[in-house]
Amino acid sequence: MLEMLKQEVLLANLQLPLHGLVVFTWGNVSGIDRERNLVVIKPSGVPYDELRQQDLVVLDLDGNIVEGNLRPSSDIPTHLALYREFPAIGGIVHTHSPWATAWAQAGRPIPALGTTHADYFYGEIPVTRPMTKEEIDRDYEAQTGHVIVEAFKAHNIDPSHIPGILVQNHAPFSWGQNPDNAVHNAVVLEKVAEMAFKTFQLKPEVSPMSQALLDKHFLRKHGVNAYYGQ
Amino acid sequence: MLEMLKQEVLLANLQLPLHGLVVFTWGNVSGIDRERNLVVIKPSGVPYDELRQQDLVVLDLDGNIVEGNLRPSSDIPTHLALYREFPAIGGIVHTHSPWATAWAQAGRPIPALGTTHADYFYGEIPVTRPMTKEEIDRDYEAQTGHVIVEAFKAHNIDPSHIPGILVQNHAPFSWGQNPDNAVHNAVVLEKVAEMAFKTFQLKPEVSPMSQALLDKHFLRKHGVNAYYGQ
Amino acid sequence: MLEMLKQEVLLANLQLPLHGLVVFTWGNVSGIDRERNLVVIKPSGVPYDELRQQDLVVLDLDGNIVEGNLRPSSDIPTHLALYREFPAIGGIVHTHSPWATAWAQAGRPIPALGTTHADYFYGEIPVTRPMTKEEIDRDYEAQTGHVIVEAFKAHNIDPSHIPGILVQNHAPFSWGQNPDNAVHNAVVLEKVAEMAFKTFQLKPEVSPMSQALLDKHFLRKHGVNAYYGQ
Amino acid sequence: MLEMLKQEVLLANLQLPLHGLVVFTWGNVSGIDRERNLVVIKPSGVPYDELRQQDLVVLDLDGNIVEGNLRPSSDIPTHLALYREFPAIGGIVHTHSPWATAWAQAGRPIPALGTTHADYFYGEIPVTRPMTKEEIDRDYEAQTGHVIVEAFKAHNIDPSHIPGILVQNHAPFSWGQNPDNAVHNAVVLEKVAEMAFKTFQLKPEVSPMSQALLDKHFLRKHGVNAYYGQ
Structure with a gap:
């Protein structure tokens, strides 16, 4: 079942080491079939160079393995x-x-400093609040999802406009229209984080880019009248 | 038509990922035939590993596709x-x-700090002024060209002496006698930016190199009596 | 003798250049057979690309070559x-x-700043005290071992909980259940050192992660009820 | 003539791009036959991947092409x-x-901060003084050699103990017993420069390593009773 989606998830997972985003098994990609509400995800602990399509796990949205x-x-x-x-x-x-x-460990959001950022993220990339001891002890991985959602709801951010976040003292999550697009955004997030780091080293007091430039770059690519491509 | 130039532009585009200057399609190279006033450029959004000579686009200087x-x-x-x-x-x-x-995002020009810089750039690499909301909204990509030209004209800089610039809150543009030479200068600009970054980390109050050393290195390579080669 | 262990030690040594941890011969891996109390180690000065299984040296715990x-x-x-x-x-x-x-040369321990660290190191990665002139002159390499052991005993740290250390003004040592696991921990230590460096650049006053999060990540992977895998 | 030396010089030149020390033709290696007082060096401007043994140039110590x-x-x-x-x-x-x-551009010598440095450089790696306008204008490349020699003579440093230097506002030179050893020292110098940079970022007030540790590491490898090898 879901062979097309499994293939997409497999290929997306294999992109992670190719883009230098992971060592060992430090990463995972999933995809969802929205009609059936079934999720395909990498199995636990399998090295990328041994990962096969039949190893992928299918679950429903309640976490039952299908x-x-x-x-x-x-x-x-x-x-x-x-x-x-x-x-x-x-x-x-x-x-x-x-x-x-590094930004996640510093607990700092990444402000929009330039057009590389603005082409994909329509404003600051947020960082989650610290999790409480109770959240960590009770149901840690689900609570990680909840603090991500909370960060978006609290500031009324559309997750299609900001396709990623930094989980404090942990690491980034990113997403997209499909698994391949989610990996694309993970690569962009890493590049944007690198550029922002270097920018702050050069100018600690740097201000975010102008709203006009942010609008221009995000909307020429993602708005209703998108025309952009390099 | 323009098959020789198209081949040059194709090969120059393919150099960008080989030199680590681009991820995805974040870059483009063009070339011009000065006799016919026709420009050949990369098409929009085509990945480098799928780019073919027949995909390139030919335009006149008014932007009409030929x-x-x-x-x-x-x-x-x-x-x-x-x-x-x-x-x-x-x-x-x-x-x-x-x-x-990173330098473009910081809005800082790159001063000439050493001979690597001086071998190719005859002085500070400038950064454009911020663009106004009106410029951004009206005719953004053309205005980007205009602020670049303005930076050179304002300080009476010969673009052959400083073959590149940082567009503020955006990224670098560079150029050369032909597409291959333009890529060469793009690689140099990136290396010079890296070295200058690290130099400022080691010595925030560093001064530009002496005019005598700048003259020596630029002119032994680009002057009328050039003799340089490593 | 010890052919299985020799093969493990050979393969583990070859992992070092593949993971970018060494240039030239700047590194070595050993393994021990705990039943016979015999140690297998890389020979001195042999380049990794010429290293063969029969070149490995077997010693007893007193340093006699067997x-x-x-x-x-x-x-x-x-x-x-x-x-x-x-x-x-x-x-x-x-x-x-x-x-x-770099951390070893700075004489700074690496605090636990995030879950990458916590997945493998159950707290701060220590740095040894400076060695005295007498220790250096008398029996340098053995004394290096002694200051490592002293750092763990002084703070009552279980070496299975912190599988590595920084030797001051020198470089890291790491270990594990077997040679392959020791290399794994050496890779993690280098990545954690990189992330911590960048975190401190972004936020010099950063605090260690919460004990609850440190416990969660280390114990879900290494505790009696371990369930973790990405 | 000098076919053995030419082969050594060719292979040593080809090591430069393999070790990531050069882009384009930004580097060169030479070797000398001390019996005949003839020097073999890379020709000017030839890319490394086109360099052939017969392209190398032989000169006497006065600079006459032989x-x-x-x-x-x-x-x-x-x-x-x-x-x-x-x-x-x-x-x-x-x-x-x-x-x-970067260190050369900052005009800062690299102090001995750890054993990686001490294994090859017996103390601080010096930086030349700025060259005068007269030196630059008159006989630039020869004067570059003279300020290097001056730095060693002024402090009575044995060039076998410190096999490299930073030319201010320019870049490093290194040397060795033969072309291959000179490249080895160039790789070490770059690694030591990287580690020292990162160490100063972590601890701006860091002190040099102890003389006892410096002696131990340099002399166990280069002294009359050398025994070292990893």
């Missing part, structure tokens, strides 16, 4: 929470890519 | 503005290479 | 000291990987 | 000055490797 002989990634409750709350997204990526992780 | 079935890079109005105003250049490169982009 | 025609790595007394004092470890790695070495 | 159809690297007067003044060296390397170049 198909697959291996355990799903232990981050699956985070993925499921995001799929439930962000109905427009079709794929999710989690990595510990180093530049984005 | 040949090609695909849309040109959306940066084409910037390229055209530079070709119109800088008659000595034969190729243009735009990338979002990370070190140069 | 098999092998080449000299063992000159770091062997450090390895032996660790095997004698840390009975649970089965493999040791020494490299001069640049991020971890 | 064999070869191409111009020698324009840095040849610097090489010749060093061969004349440092009789124990057999090979010289010049690159613009980015970490070492």
Whole structure:
């Protein structure tokens, strides 16, 4: 079942080491079939160079395994929470890519400093609030999803406009219309994090880019009259 | 038509990922035939590993498409503005290479700190002024070209002496006698940006190199009595 | 003799250049057979691309060579000291990987700042005290082992909980249940050192992560009820 | 003539791009036959991937071309000055490797901060004084050699103990017993520059390593009783 989606999820997972976003098994990609409400995700602990399509795990949105002989990634409750709350997204990526992780560990959001950022993220990339001991102890991976959702709802941000976030003291999650697009956004997030880091080293007091330039770049690419392509 | 130039432009575009200057399609190279006043440029949104010579787009200096079935890079109005105003250049490169982009985002020009810089750039690499909301809203890509030209005219800089610039809150543009030379200068600009970044981390109060050393290195390579080669 | 262990030690040594942890011969891996109390280690000065299984050197825990025609790595007394004092470890790695070495040269321990760290190191990664002139002059490599052991004993740290250390003004040592696991921990230590460096650049006053989050990540992977895998 | 030496010089030149020390033709290696007082060096401007043994240029110590159809690297007067003044060296390397170049541009010597440094450089790696306008204008490349020699003579440093230097506002030169060893030291210098940069970011007030540790590491490898090898 879901062979097309499984192939997309497999290929998207294999993109992670190719883009230098992961070492060992530090990352995972999932995808969702919105008609059947079924999620396909990488199994837990399988190295990327041994990963096969039949190893992928299929679950429903409540976390029940529908198909697959291996355990799903232990981050699956985070993925499921995001799929439930962000109905427009079709794929999710989690990595510990180093530049984005540094911002997550510093607990700092990444402001929009230039057009590379503005082409994909329509404003600051947020960081989640610290999780409480109770949230960590009770239901950690699901609560990780909840603090992500909370960050978007609190500021009324459309997850299609900001397709990623930094989980504090942890690492980035990103998403997209499908698994491939989610990986694309994970690569962009890492590049944007690198550029922003270097910008702050050069100018600690730097201000965000102008709203006019942010609007121009995001909307020429994602707005109703999009025309952009390099 | 223009098959030789198309081949040059194709090969120059393919150099961008090989030199690590681009991810995805974040970059483009164009070339101009000065006798016919025709420009060849990368089409919009085509990945580098699928790019073929017949995909390239030919335009006149007013932006009319003369040949090609695909849309040109959306940066084409910037390229055209530079070709119109800088008659000595034969190729243009735009990338979002990370070190140069960090300087562009910080809004800081790159001073000449050493001979690597002086071998190619005869003084500080400038940064454009911020664009106004009106410029951004009206005719963004053409106005990007105009602020570049303005930066050179305001300080009476010869674009052959400083073959590149940082567009503020955006990224670098560079150029050269032909597309291949423009890519060469894009690589140099990125390396110089990296070295200058690290130099300022080591010595925030560093001064530019001496005029005598700047003259020596630039002129032994580009002056009328050039003799340099490593 | 010990052909299985030799093969493990050979493969583990070859992982070092593949993971970018060494240039030239700046690193070595050893493994121990705990039943026979025999240690297998890389020979001194042999380049990784010429290293063969029969080149490995076998020693007892007193440093007597039991098999092998080449000299063992000159770091062997450090390895032996660790095997004698840390009975649970089965493999040791020494490299001069640049991020971890920078922390060692700065004499700064690496605090636990995020979950990448917490997945493998249950708290701060310590740095040894400076060695005295007498220790350096008398029996340098063995004394290096002693200051490592001293750092763990002084703070009552279980070497299985913190599988690595920074030797001050020198470089990291790491270990694990076997040679392959020791290399795995060396890679993690280098990545954690990189992320922590960047975090401190972004936020010099950053605090360690919460104990609850540190507990959660370390114990879900290494505790009696471990369930973790990405 | 000098076919063995030419092969050594060719192979040493090809090591530069493999070790990531050069882009384009930003570097060169030479070697000397001390019996005949003849120097072999890379020709000017030839890309590394097109370089052939017969392209190398042979000169005497006064700079007269003895064999070869191409111009020698324009840095040849610097090489010749060093061969004349440092009789124990057999090979010289010049690159613009980015970490070492950053220190050169900052005009800062690299103090001995750890054992990676001490294994190869017996103390601080010096930086030349700024060159005067007269020196630059008159006989630039030869004067570059002279300020290098001056830095060693002024502090009575043995060039075998410190096999490299930073030329201010320019880039590193390094040397060794032969061309291959000179490249080895160029790689070490770049790595040491990287580690020292990162160490100063972590601890701006860091002190040099102890003399005892510096002695131990340098002398166990280069002293009369050398025994070292990893």
